[in-house]
Amino acid sequence: MLKAHRLFRRGLITFCVAVPGIVILMAASLPPRVIDIVADKDNRFKIAKQKDPVITMRVNEVAVLRITAHRAMEWDDKDGSVHTFTINALKSKGWDFRLKDGVQQFPVVAPSEPGEYVVECTVKCGKGHDDMKMKLVVTP
Numbered sequence: 001m002l003k004a005h006r007l008f009r010r011g012l013i014t015f016c017v018a019v020p021g022i023v024i025l026m027a028a029s030l031p032p033r034v035i036d037i038v039a040d041k042d043n044r045f046k047i048a049k050q051k052d053p054v055i056t057m058r059v060n061e062v063a064v065l066r067i068t069a070h071r072a073m074e075w076d077d078k079d080g081s082v083h084t085f086t087i088n089a090l091k092s093k094g095w096d097f098r099l100k101d102g103v104q105q106f107p108v109v110a111p112s113e114p115g116e117y118v119v120e121c122t123v124k125c126g127k128g129h130d131d132m133k134m135k136l137v138v139t140p
């Protein structure tokens with residue numbers, strides 16, 4: 001009787017450790033979320049179904065930004081960038097992407113502190129450039 005109880009307990013402990021472990025492993029192997037953004041030829045960031053473009057991520061979330069850029073009236077002919085996707089406050093963490101005409105993918109990690117960040121374009125892309133902004137919201 002005592003032995004059976006011990007075996008049951010051991011089984012229960014193994015179960016409680018193994019199952020969440022497997023779930024975590026499965027979640028870790030899932031591909032990261034893809035966030036689609038357009039940096040358009042009218043010098044605006046756009047996200048489908050949003051009037052004002054905002055992306056929302058959880059703290060430390062790993063995702064892929066898939067940015068489609070379209071050349072505006074002006075662009076940076078030094079390296080051919082038509083816009084950038086830049087967060088000044090997060091530049092040192094890699095949030096500064098030079099965009100070429102076409103589709104590019106950038107893996108990103110959200111900051112570890114919740115908050116709001118302004119995304120801007122640093123290529124003088126023409127009329128409207130100064131207002132070419134969008135927002136990143138990081139939630140707990």
Ligand SMILES: [Cu+2]
Pocket residue numbers: 043083084121122123124125126129130132
């Ligand atoms: Cu610009």
